[in-house]
Amino acid sequence: MTATDRSLELITTAAQAAADKLAHDVIAYDVSDVLSITDAFLLASAPNDRQVKSIVDEIEERLQKELGAKPVRREGDRDARWILLDYVDIVVHVQHSEERVFYALERLWKDCPELELPADAKATRGKGAEHAKTRSDEDAEEFGELR
DSSP states (O other): OOOOHHHHHHHHHHHHHHHHTTOEEEEEEEOTTTOSSOSEEEEEEESSHHHHHHHHHHHHHHHHHHHOOOOSEEEOTTTOSEEEEEOSSEEEEEEEHHHHHHHOHHHHHTTSOBOOOOHHHHTTTTHHHHHHHHHHHHHHHHHHHHO
16 A cells, blocks of 8 residues: 555645745655555654744645645644644654654654655755754854853
8 A cells, every 4th residue: 555646745745835944854754554544754853842833834834725634633732842733644743853863753664665755855854963063063162162
C-alpha cells in the first residue's frame, strides 16, 4: 500500500507552507505500510516556540484555503514545543528543535519511504544544525568577550 494522491497533495502543500515560514529540516515519510491510521507523516522544526506556532498556523491556513482540509485534531498548542495536526490522511509534527533532537522521530520512521517534497522544503535540510552552530558560535564569542 502507498500513500494516496490526496495524502501526497496534502503533504506537498504542508511542506511548502512550512518552508515558507522558515521551518528547519522538513521531511515526509510514507507510513501507509506500517500504520493503518494514516498515510504519511510530515516533520518540521523551528528554533523557538513562536516560530513553531507560526509554522503550524501557516500549514493549517494553507491546507484549508487551498485544499479545503481541516485538522480533526490539533495538540500541543499550550507549550508550542511540539504541535501535532491530524488530518487523518496525514499527520504533521512541528517541533521545537530541542524536541526534534530528543525524540528523533526520523529514527522511528527511517525504514519508511521518504516522500518527494517541493524544492523549497528540501532546501531546509540541515538548517537546524546550521542554526545550532551559529548560536553556539555566538555564545562562545559572547562568553569569550566576558572573560
